[in-house]
Amino acid sequence: MEGSIIGEKYKLGKTIGTGAFGKVRIATNIQTTCEVAVKILVRETMKKKKMEERVDREIKILKLLSHPHIITLYEVIEAPKEIYLVMEYAKNGDLLKYISEMGKLQEEEARKIFQQIISGVEYCHEKYVVHRDLKPDNLLLDSERNVKITDFGLSNIMTDGQGFNTSCGSPKYAAPEDGISTFPRHLSPTARDLISKMLTVNPMERIEIPMILKHQWFQAHLP
Structure with a gap:
């Protein structure tokens, strides 16, 4: 929901993309006012599609990589129903x-x-x-x-x-x-x-x- 706070740190904004397991939304870091992209993964959907291992692997790989031309994963916030991947926001789209x-x-x-x-x-x-x-x-x-x-x-x-x-x-x-x-x-x-x-x-x-x-x-x- 727009305006919701996740991790006591990020205020969610509009949806900018939709994937197999959830949505990608813009969010604002409450302390720094910097914009980030938040990939919201729905646990129930992941379980139904038997994709938990794939998501775990994606997170592991993103944590491994650090390069100017690869999207940065800032942090992972886990909640009972969702997993939030807080990532670098690329303003000009794909x-x-x-x-x-x-x-x-x-x-x-x-x-x-x-x-x-x-x-x-x-x-x-x-x-x-x-x-x-x-x-x-x-x-x-x-x-x-x-x-x-x-x-x-x-x-x-x-x-x-x-x-x-x-x-x-x-x-x-x-x-x-x-x-x-x-x-x-x-x-x-x-x-x-x-x-x-x-x-x-x-x-x-x-x-x-x-x-x-x-x-x-x-x-x-x-x-």
Whole structure:
């Protein structure tokens, strides 16, 4: 309920998103007046969908990660009926909404966003975390339009020498093993080259992050 206080610290505001287990709402820290996002997980819904383990894993992974381009989990507040994840608030919403509003992004802006995504993903992999559901909906933009990777609900932790065989994520954004790619004319030759290498059907020939980092298109205007 809007105006409710959680943890004697945060005043809940309007709903800004709805997920499988509950809602995401803006809240204000009563002491600092800073805005945060609160992911409200309903215990009964989690139990019905047998997703307690998945939620526990998401919390564990978020606590493990600390990076400028990954959403920050500030604290977890537990109540009898809900679990509240108090997180960094990304004021400009998700990348899908932003692209829809803009029509298309200029290549320079797209490059900056891509550089930040790769930075965050590389950090995750260094921590043996795989996101498994990267898509524009799960990439938030803060007040300065910097990327914040979010929604680690399908993520997991890798072990050396072991892989995953679970099919998960969103089909439209799955790996390109069945893919045929076409490119819009406005893309520069170097952008086309990088994208084509990332969408190579044979995963053994597909470009990986170390080579993406060295690619000519990625290196341009690198902060």
